[in-house]
Amino acid sequence: MKRAISLRQLAYFVAVAEERSFRVAAERLHLTQPPLSRAVAELEQQLGLRLLLRSPQGVQPTAAGAQALPRFKALLAQAEQLLDEVAALGDALPRLRLALPAWLNLAQLPAFERALRDSGLISGLETQLLPAHEAAAAVVAGRLDGALLAAPIETQGLPLQTLGQLPLSAFVPQGSALARRRSLSLRDLNQLPPFYRFRRSLSPQLYDHLDRQYRAHGFAPLQELPAAELLDVFTRIGAGQGCTCMPAQMAVGRFAGVVRRPLREPVSLDLAWLPARQLPDGLATACAAALRLLLPGN
8 A cells, every 4th residue: 555655744643743842843844834733734634643641731642653763764864864865966067168159149048958958968058158269279278068069160180060050141230231221142242342240260161161151142342351350340330331141149249230131142151069089979969959049940
């Protein structure tokens, strides 16, 4: 016969039996007397015998209650030890170190963290916001367990898993004639030199990947300048100096004097997951699944 008896009921009985008082036991347990009395009564009902005798002089264990008291105390101590041992299993799990793009929409970051923790494969999570080339170098060197980054990119032989694509948009000065159009062609951008791009030395594969797409659509910038930082680029564009192309997600804030216009030609970069060599396959797969929560549109 199965009995629906909880550790809470046993602990309540032990407190009353030791204190010889429901009132004192309730104070010890930081609760009121009614739920304490109900719990002990439910325990007695489940066992089918009286454990405590109530009288105006106080509470006394019955013969059965006196024998049950040390046994229940030992059972509670054993349960506490077992729970400590199980909780300690989490300490043996790895603490995951990941790099994410600084321009990523982090609104879904809590859901991403919950998904990883719910997998039961990690004890904790540490995230850093890094440029793609720095993140890839840290993963290759083993300083990070993985990274979500713009690709293609050099990974020293580590496999990349593409999770999605980000289409590029044009960013032009608000006061320009191009800003009055609903969409732009790449070749329209030569009306607003210079064209800002990141230095090829930072990520040669990604630079060439975008350059091939530009040239396939007949676009070659008449004047090109290296983009130092996003804020610097958008400050210059807002002042009427030049234009650029990048995924809309990279323009994380609204910049005064800058407008975004969709491109008529499809140009995109990949969002890819780069796991480190030391990352177990199961954890790498769980990370890839959770990272999809961070992708645009999710």
